[in-house]
Amino acid sequence: MKESSWLNLPGLSLSVKALFTGYIFVVGLGLMMAGAQIMLTHGMADGKFGLSVDDIVYSYYGNRNGSKLESKLHGSMKDKATPEENLTMIKWAREGADEATWNSTIKPIVDAKCAMCHVNIPTLPNVTKYDVIKEIAAVDHGAEIGSLTRVSHIHLFGISFIFFFVGLIFSMAVGFRPWIKAVIIFIPFAFLIVDIASWWLTKMNPNFAYFVIIGGFGYSVAAAIMLFTSLYQMWIMPFKGQSSIENTWKG
Numbered sequence: 001m002k003e004s005s006w007l008n009l010p011g012l013s014l015s016v017k018a019l020f021t022g023y024i025f026v027v028g029l030g031l032m033m034a035g036a037q038i039m040l041t042h043g044m045a046d047g048k049f050g051l052s053v054d055d056i057v058y059s060y061y062g063n064r065n066g067s068k069l070e071s072k073l074h075g076s077m078k079d080k081a082t083p084e085e086n087l088t089m090i091k092w093a094r095e096g097a098d099e100a101t102w103n104s105t106i107k108p109i110v111d112a113k114c115a116m117c118h119v120n121i122p123t124l125p126n127v128t129k130y131d132v133i134k135e136i137a138a139v140d141h142g143a144e145i146g147s148l149t150r151v152s153h154i155h156l157f158g159i160s161f162i163f164f165f166v167g168l169i170f171s172m173a174v175g176f177r178p179w180i181k182a183v184i185i186f187i188p189f190a191f192l193i194v195d196i197a198s199w200w201l202t203k204m205n206p207n208f209a210y211f212v213i214i215g216g217f218g219y220s221v222a223a224a225i226m227l228f229t230s231l232y233q234m235w236i237m238p239f240k241g242q243s244s245i246e247n248t249w250k251g
């Protein structure tokens with residue numbers, strides 16, 4: 001019964017290879033889509049293309065230096081009202097932009113100094129409406145807890161499922177030292193936890209943004225190694241006439 005003691009990727013039957021290969025293709029495509037999605041949603045958060053630490057900070061921590069209203073009143077809208085009026089509006093935004101002060105103090109300034117453009121130019125937000133300016137005056141606190149818990153649990157369940165099967169296929173690869181193979185299989189799970197934990201930590205402290213990138217990078221590299229090695233050993237090795245009697249599942 002010597003022949004039955006092997007278990008490895010090059011020696012699998014055609015149907016099992018077809019199953020594994022189909023899965024690898026779809027998962028590989030999914031990972032690329034996930035990368036594109038990250039670039040589109042987070043990549044532009046700081047206004048520049050490409051994913052950077054600033055993007056992560058803006059996405060999770062927010063921009064707590066102040067509201068959009070405040071940065072505009074320091075920037076391109078600086079000369080529309082007097083410095084005292086600007087200060088009054090900034091102070092109002094920082095103190096939570098309440099409706100009573102809006103009616104008594106802020107609306108008269110906005111009607112006098114901002115309305116001529118912001119009411120008449122349709123592409124500009126109508127800052128004379130409390131509901132509109134309230135949003136612009138709000139300080140950006142980054143990701144909401146509710147959306148973080150939702151995305152966290154979807155990622156933890158979904159991605160661990162993907163890496164379970166990717167790791168299961170790769171566990172039948174030949175020619176690796178057992179501990180190296182074990183580390184490669186374990187890395188995605190460890191980095192997944194690092195990645196998700198660092199979303200939460202970044203929400204509290206922007207310095208943790210680096211861990212989000214390290215975590216994502218870590219499991220992308222481990223996934224690439226496992227997917228390409230598995231494909232190589234299932235198709236290229238037998239094609240080159242290489243085979244193995246290694247029983248990869250026996251400890």
Ligand code: HEC
Pocket residue numbers: 068069072076077080081110113114115116117118124125127136
């Ligand atoms: C002379 C016309 C004009 C006046 C007066 C004016 N704005 Fe603007 N505002 C613009 C234009 C044009 C933009 C778009 C370009 C930019 O963001 O600088 C803009 C953009 C803004 C934005 C950013 C909107 C967004 O969603 O990106 C805010 C906030 C804003 N203005 C507030 C004010 C306030 C408050 C006042 C009054 C103190 C004011 N503006 C007066 C023309 C004006």
